[in-house]
Amino acid sequence: MKILVADKISAKGVAYLREQPGFEVVEAYGSSPEQVLELVKDVHAIAVRSETKVTREVLEAAPELKVVGRAGVGVDNVDVEAATERGVVVMNTPSGNTIATAELTFAHILSGARPVPQAAASMKAGRWDRKVFAGVELFRKTLGIIGMGRIGGEVAKRAQAFGMQVVAYDPYLAPSRAKAMQVEAVTLDELLEKSDFITVHMPLTDDTKYMIDEAALAKCKSGVRLYNCARGGIIKESALIEALKSGQVAGAGLDVFEEEPLANDSELRSLSNVNLTPHLGASTVEAQAAVGVEIAEQISDVLSKGIIRNAVNMPSIDSAAIKVLGPYLDLGSKLGTLVQQISPNQISSLRITYWGKIIDLDANAVTRSIQRGYLRRISGDEVNEVNAPYLLKRLGVEVEVTKSNSDVDYTELISVAAIDGEGKSHSVLGTLIGKAQQPRIVGINGREVEVAAEGKLLVLENLDQPGMVGEVGTLLGRTGVNIADMSLSRLVQGETAYMVVRVDSEPGDEARTELKAHPKIKLAKFVQL
Incomplete structure (x- = not known):
């Protein structure tokens, strides 16, 4: 299988790929978009950082492509929607640069509290301005963290070590998790009102774009300090500039921007109370090595073992999960295939119901296997677990999933029902039999049967x-x-x-x-x- 390393990743990562049997590795750093279109014609995987754009055009030019691996967190340079439509797995490496980004965030927080960059520049210019560069202490101040994922959690640890009080806003943060991390979970408005320092660690989405705008800044304490080492666009730059000028925001630190590179004439460059870095979040020797090796291992696992980790467009399946879910995946695929063949060509929905141990497992992968099985004879080689939900949606088929605790005659049971336009159900039931967990068909259209699902x-x-x-x-x-x-x-x-x-x-x-x-x-x- 051919792997294109389009952007420079760690040499250890490239070496790992070359060591794997059956892999051909092509390094093509700095290729133009036109060259990329030529290079991808026969590749099975592409490894990128942030330079190469994996556009819809690139994906359409790569009929053999199975996986795009991003050595880093953001996948802004990959058309994830187009990849999903074509059944291409898109993966990133969310953990490799966690410490590097958390440490850079705290470097910005410290530089905002104590104006070290400005003082250093003054010293090199031959001045001795002790009184000009007075700062504030972090001790007993309140840090508001917006987004308590891996990086937000690491920032919280460092803030606590400095004696800061930490409040956090994250709509997905469970109370038990907040308690374990010794942070106070609050609403966004409460965080804005309470915090002396605020740092954001959210992905850029429709919901988070301009989360910190004029209205949000007006709710903050006068003299608040604001930091963004996550994604440009979460903080509205025009609003921040005005707040920095007025003193509503005493200082800021930015590693990411709405448009990158930051324009030469950006007013941010001329403000003395903001520190700017050129997207250095993952720029440490350790982080670069970690994400390069991590993405190489993930690509290898997908191509050689079918193991998917850190996918952004489908549920990840590691080797332990595959061992547990394997029999269910096989059964689900066969039930999907069977129900499609006993149903009318046009259906309105698929109703999937699970009973037994599987309700305590992550059944998302099994649901996708059922969907793929249903589409196998319709879409042929075009369909896989990545694009099956998209292809069904394109056909106008809704998918309903239920996990049931009601009593049934089997320890494990999966029902797949295709509902036609008149509301009639065409259904199959399947289970796993014996220690070998052999798949069995045990029901068709309400009749009890028992036959091997093969x-x-x-x-x-x-x-x-x-x-x-x-x-x-x-x-x-x-x-x-x-x-x-x-x-x-x-x-x-x-x-x-x-x-x-x-x-x-x-x-x-x-x-x-x-x-x-x-x-x-x-x-x-x-x-x-």
Whole structure:
């Protein structure tokens, strides 16, 4: 498999990829967009930092591409939506630069409290301005942290070591987690009102863009100090500039900007009470080595083992999770394939229900496996676990997932029901049998059956009359089709019954025509799992 390293990552990371059997590694640093389009034509993976843009055009030019690995956190330079549509996994390395970014944030906080950069510049200019550069202490001050993920948590530890009180705003922060980290969880308005220093550590989204604007700054204490080493655009720069001029914000430290590189004529460059760094968050020797090796390992795991970690467009699956979820993934895929083949071409929704141990596991990967199984015969090689939800949505199919604690006859049970336009349900049930966790079909359209979920199946709905098993067996035998096993089911004697026949070979046109034309057979579907 061919891997394009488009941006310079750590030499250890490149060496790791070259050591893996079956990998061809191409290093092409500083390539123009036109050169990238040529280079990606036969690659299976691309490793980038922030320089190379993996656009929709690039993705369309790479038919073999399976994974894009970003050595760093932000994926602004990757068209994640287009990658998802094409079934390409996009991964980043969120932990590799955690310490580096937390330490840079605290360097900015310290430089804002004690104007060391300005004092150093004054000294080098030959001056001795002790009185000009008086600062403030961090001790007993309140630090407000917006976003308590990995980096926010590390900043909190350092602030506490300096004797600061820490308040935090994060809509996803559980009270127990806040207590364990010894921080006070507050609303955003409370944080703005209480804090002497504020630092942001959120991703840039529609919800967080300009989170700190004119209105937010007006709620802050007069003389607050503000820091952003996360993503440009969370703090509205025009509002910050006016607040720095008025003194509402006493000082600021920025490592990221709305537009990068920062324009030469940006007013931020001329303000003495703001410290600027050129996006250095991950720029330490240790962080560069860590993210380079980490992304190399992640790419290798995807290509050689199917293990996905730190994906931004699908649930991550590590080796431990695969070991537990593997049988469920196999069963889910087969149930999806089966329900698609016994349903009308057009459905409005897929209803997936889980019972048993799986409700305590992360079933997202199993849900995607079901969706992929459903689409396998519709979308062919185009579909995988990455783009299956997108492709279903494009077909207008809603997916509903339920985890149930109600009593059922099986320790493990998965139901997949396809609902057609008239509201009719076409359903299958599956379970895992024995220590080997073999997948079994145990229900079709409300009838109890039991047949191995493998190979080739004939699903027949016929009138419940004597001799039907013999007629079907004779017909199949006459056309050279051997029966492996069979399951029979009915709800009411004398009405209709289900016959699920596992066969060794696919029935030919003659057998299919006879089965469908048989006056006592209402439904005849050949299903290949």
